Amino acid sequence: MSGFPIIPLSDPIPLPAPVWLFKVLHGTVLSLHFVVLQWVLGWLLVGILWNLWGRARNNAAMTAGSTRIASSLPILMTYLINFGIPPLLFTQVLYGNFLYTSSVLIGAWWISVIFLVILTYSALYAGGSRAANGRAWWGFGLLALIAGVTIAKIYSTNMTLMLRPEAWAEMFRGNPHGTSLPSHDPTLIPRWLFMLSGALTMGGLGLIVTGIWQKQTAGEKGLMVFQGGALAVLGVILQATAGSRVIHNQPGAVLEKLNASAFYHTLPLVWIGLAVAVAVIGLLAISSREKASSWLAGAAATLGLLFTVGTVVYRDGIRDASLSVQGYNPWDLKVVANWPVVLLFLGTFVIGLLLLGWMAAVALKATKVKPAHEEVAA
Ligand code: HEM
Secondary structure (H helix, E strand, C coil): CCCCCCCCCCCCCCECCCHHHHHHHHHHHHHHHHHHHHHHHHHHHHHHHHHHHHHHHCCHHHHHHHHHHHHHHHHHHHHHHHCCHHHHHHHHHHHHHHHHHHHHHCHHHHHHHHHHHHHHHHHHHHHHHHHHCCCCCHHHHHHHHHHHHHHHHHHHHHHHHCCCHHHHHHHHHHCCCCCCCCCCCCCHHHHHHHHHHHHHHHHHHHHHHHHHHCCCCHHHHHHHHHHHHHHHHHHHHHHHHHHHHHHHCCCHHHHHHHHHCHHHHHHHHHHHHHHHHHHHHHHHHHHHHHHCCHHHHHHHHHHHHHHHHHHHHHHHHHHHHHHHHCCCCHHHCCECCCHHHHHHHHHHHHHHHHHHHHHHHHHHHHCCCCCHHHCCCC
16 A cells, blocks of 8 residues: 555645635734634633632632633633635635545544534533622533633644644544544644644733723722733743744644744744733733733734734644645646625625624623622522
8 A cells, every 4th residue: 555645635626715715814814813712712721720710719810711711701702703614715725625535534433523512602602691690600601611722722733734734544444433532643732732722822811801801999900900911921831831832843844834934934924023012011911910901801802813823824834834745735726716706705795704803892891790799609
């Protein structure tokens, strides 16, 4: 048998829009997906700890903060899911022949994501309703966090396995039932940890933004801004550590391809610059606490987004470099653009994003939280 991997052919139907447009759309929505997913995981961690600590120590600001988090999480989860579906479609268009194969190889796990998402969502709702009644919700929070971290592991595994056609045949011979979840690829665990440590960064930045922009007591604002700053600083340090392992552990041929491109050679430096800027925002938040002003929230939101875009663009470069080593280049896909349909799609896409932004702004301003003295023991 030949030692070369068998790569399924791409769909013969031409693309209805240029490759660059699919790439831009994919990067835009995937960045939003990453921001929200890390925000949700980070807030789950903070909310659980504040709920436990606040009740044990009778700390009103922490208890109120954890209630605020619990009431926001079901809303954030809708954004997480809705920002996940479009990049799944765009990835299938550009890399379907790789993604379908890796998804089938871990089929049982891949299908389980649906049930894990339902479990996460239900736990967030149950936790939110307990918090609204002044009861402890950390147990449901922990359930949602464990399910979310597991989903993240399944995603990281699939997104890594799709880049390794040379491993597919042996994996299928070893287990054709789709029940194995391989974890021996040296890039996988750093990649997963990179995504998880981003939860501290985005969760922290989210605390700074909401701490400043939402109406609340000075005590709550001080707590959210201070702890948000500390988390953001810790998060970028951990992400930089995990990210350097992701790059370092890439196969030599992939690294060569990345370094041969001036763009991908420079991008890690830009990313480090953004990481330092996020850390500076975190330090400013730590020092200003309840005195933090609106511009800090604006800077935290903007930098959080740019930092994630940098991650998504480099991640895309790793995928293209890995697949070009296998002889696949998405830029070679046949295109027969259908411009009226593309323009109609772009119009609805932009309107959709504006509506989502407007709903987020309304939700940010409208969240009402019971004052801490109304909280009763569960
Ligand atoms: C709690 C729920 C979820 C979590 C924790 C989560 C986590 C993740 C993580 C960690 C990655 C990055 C994997 C990597 O590159 O290493 C990822 C990518 C992705 N997620 Fe999610 N996800 C969730 C829900 C969803 C849902 C519901 C969808 C859509 C149906 C979705 C669609 C995607 C897509 C399409 C990608 C990667 C796209 C690409 O590589 O081009 N996610 N997700």
